[in-house]
Amino acid sequence: MGPVHILLVEDDDRVAAALRPALHRHGMTTTRLDRGRGAVDHLGGVDVVLLDLGLPDADGVDVCREIRAASDVPVIVVTARGDVDDRILGLHSGADDYVVKPYDVGELVARIHAVQRRRGPEGGEPVDRVVTTDDGVTIDLGRHAVTVDGAEVTLTRKEFQVLALLAGAKGTVCTRSRIVAEVWGRSWPGANRTLDVHVATLRTKLGRPELVQTVRGVGYRLGTG
Numbered sequence: 001m002g003p004v005h006i007l008l009v010e011d012d013d014r015v016a017a018a019l020r021p022a023l024h025r026h027g028m029t030t031t032r033l034d035r036g037r038g039a040v041d042h043l044g045g046v047d048v049v050l051l052d053l054g055l056p057d058a059d060g061v062d063v064c065r066e067i068r069a070a071s072d073v074p075v076i077v078v079t080a081r082g083d084v085d086d087r088i089l090g091l092h093s094g095a096d097d098y099v100v101k102p103y104d105v106g107e108l109v110a111r112i113h114a115v116q117r118r119r120g121p122e123g124g125e126p127v128d129r130v131v132t133t134d135d136g137v138t139i140d141l142g143r144h145a146v147t148v149d150g151a152e153v154t155l156t157r158k159e160f161q162v163l164a165l166l167a168g169a170k171g172t173v174c175t176r177s178r179i180v181a182e183v184w185g186r187s188w189p190g191a192n193r194t195l196d197v198h199v200a201t202l203r204t205k206l207g208r209p210e211l212v213q214t215v216r217g218v219g220y221r222l223g224t225g
Contacts (some may be wrong), residue, residue: 003029003147004027004028004113005045005047005048005051006028006030006048007043007048007050008033008048009031009033009035009049009055009077010038010050010052011054011056011142012052017103019105020158022105026105026175027172031046035057035058035070036055036057036059036060036062037057037063039051040067040070040071042103043071048059048074048115049067049074049076049110050078051063051075051078052078053065053090054080060079060090061093062093064090066118069091074096075094076098076099076112078103078108078175080101099111104181106177106178106180106181106187107186109130109147109175109177110177110178110182112180113182115191129141129142130142131167133208133222133223134149137206137213139163139164139167146163148206148208148220149209154205155205158183158184159201159205161182162199162202163212165182165183166221166222169221171223174219175218175225176191176192176195177219180192183195210223
């Protein structure tokens with residue numbers, strides 16, 4: 001599985017100049033279009049579309065409909081239009097999610113990964129619901145159950161969500177901001193410390209200190225044991 005490739009349809013140069021490097025720091029690649037017309041011709045190899053609605057040559061809602069008619073690629077509307085009616089219209093036009101500017105990049109990255117999980121990997125195959133590591137840990141994502149050498153281990157809801165997120169990443173690194181945004185839904189000054197405590201508790205409960213591996217300065221990933 002390669003890096004997530006984003007098609008950014010955004011006419012504001014300042015927004016694009018700030019967002020693209022931020023996405024690249026999260027391991028993603030990007031292609032940027034400053035017009036809506038012809039966006040459907042650039043969907044090859046794209047994993048997620050980030051679509052502004054206030055485009056100079058076309059209404060973003062119409063562009064979203066065109067994309068959805070041509071492809072099942074996930075679309076996240078990223079726009080300054082925050083009214084409820086605009087949100088409803090965007091979602092009814094085929095968008096998978098709707099983010100209002102200004103936004104937290106960590107939250108946007110979490111939403112990108114979330115729409116990918118909901119859609120499933122390329123080809124529409126269902127994601128693996130049971131993950132088994134080489135050292136006897138089985139994570140059943142459907143049942144929210146974890147066993148170690150066949151014995152069930154009791155985790156809190158947040159502990160399981162952290163572990164499930166890492167398991168779903170299949171060995172790739174999950175950044176701290178992504179984990180916090182997806183598991184807690186927000187960030188706060190002590191968020192990293194809270195995450196560290198949950199990871200430490202996971203390691204203790206599972207009896208596999210090397211299973212959840214620290215990638216210094218970035219985040220965590222699931223080892224194979």
